[in-house]
Amino acid sequence: MSTSGALMPHQGEAPPARPAGRERAATGPAGRFDRRVFLLAPAVLLLIVAFVSPVGLLLSRAFTQPQVGLQNFADLWERRGFLQVLWNTVMISATATPICVLLGFPVAHAMTHGSARLRRWLIFIVLVPFWTSLLVRTFANVILLQRNGPLNTMLVGLGLSAEPLPLLYNMTGLLVGAVQVLLPFVIFPLHAAMLRIDPAYMQAALTLGAGPIRAFWRVYLPLTMPGLLTGATLVFISTLGYYVTPAMLGGPRQTMIAQLIQDQIAQFGNWGMAGALSLLLLAVSGVMLLLLQLTVGLKAVAR
């Protein structure tokens, strides 16, 4: 809880609520105007002018262009191609999420319960790609997965495949790239949750006669749930909005909603539909975050 915030700047920070017990008597009576508001003002002003207003404008176009009303949403519902893209988007996110959890769990476990040296190494290895440009990593995957790339050479060389496999510009390529980018988002929240587990619980379960497997399923795993749900939600909603990875590693059948939004603007100048799609994407992410808030609390998410 205490340390993971700064560990992962990418995930932002818990809403800075003042911790109880740190209230400052020197600030004067509550309700008195705090001049520190002036320090906050420039950032908030910029956020309103250059982020909230433009996004609000974009979303409002869903209801105003080309004409006032819900026409864009009705159109969306009738366009089979669009619905297919939305379905793809959800399915790709729903596929990437469990893969990330299954791969991330053992890594987080080793990070938490391994030696200090192992922990340092694992954190470093997970952080390196995190700091490396998404574009660079995606490009690296293009090289790795291409028809005559190192992976295919190895597969054919080892006799695992008679001919090079199609690993790029399809679902395989997209998932390889997406999971790679998303793994840290599940590893760090899981690691934070595992750190909070009191080892006495597992010992108690083992002493009371539960086998290690049973103790794991009944005691350990439920205690990691906040981290697991947080990580899974982060992975899911990040994948929903992906643009670069599907564009570079996926094929036409892996078109996702972000690509659709871009097409509406760049190819058709259809701002109304772009707004409607953006609203849909934001709404789904918002609902997911709300669900997470209701189950484990948003503090764990924003970490």
Added chain:
Amino acid sequence: MKGDGLDRWRTLRGAICVAVALYLIAPLVIVVIISFSAASFLQFPPPGLSLRWYRNLFNDPAWTDALTVSIQILIPSATLATLLGTAAAYALVRGRIPGASVIGAALMLPIIVPGIITAAALFGAYRGLGLNGTLTGLIIGHVIITMPYVVATVSSALRTLDPRLEDAAATLGAPPFQAFRRVTLPLLLPAILSGLLFAAVASFDELIVSLFVSSARVRPVAVQMWSNIRGDMDPTIAAIASLCFAFALVALLVESILRRRTGVERT
């Protein structure tokens, strides 16, 4: 029997860790190796070694111009993000501001909202203002995208810093600004620098907003890379990618040194 199960789990865990480490790092290592290739196309292993792609990179005006643009965006945007973000974090953590937690969450929005929405929104808003294709437009977008990292880093460091230190300075007669400058700021500096560093890295890597808002004339490195990868790739792209990777490694090392001084210990 018990020990047996645990051993098997440890073996599996170890195997998955090694696989994940390879999965995360190996593609990057391959790119670095290819960037020194003597061949004219991206093949692995390279038939011979040379520095021709790095020479190419620094002799091609398309790349050097892009590098200049990236730096022209990065310096002002990272500086602004750091100044605004640090001030905001200080007010949020130390001030008595109604709705501070809601405002704090709102300041994180630019990294929660999908990049495509921010990009489309800015592109739309800039159209009427003539900001598309300008450095100003790009800088504003980059400040918005990078400021949350600074707010997050600085406020988490501030929260671990004992507010009584400032109170002590105030009790001893220091005016508020002096208490901040002489006590809080020095203690906070590593976190601020670490936020600055991350903002700079994030600005250099930012793609989606730049893709929408830039033009053929004002085009940062990320966009130049993007169009190159989608067009005819040659190993020049591996050279610039390797430089970006090296930059990221150095930044990460510097950041972990800074972190050790923030008092926020790494788990």
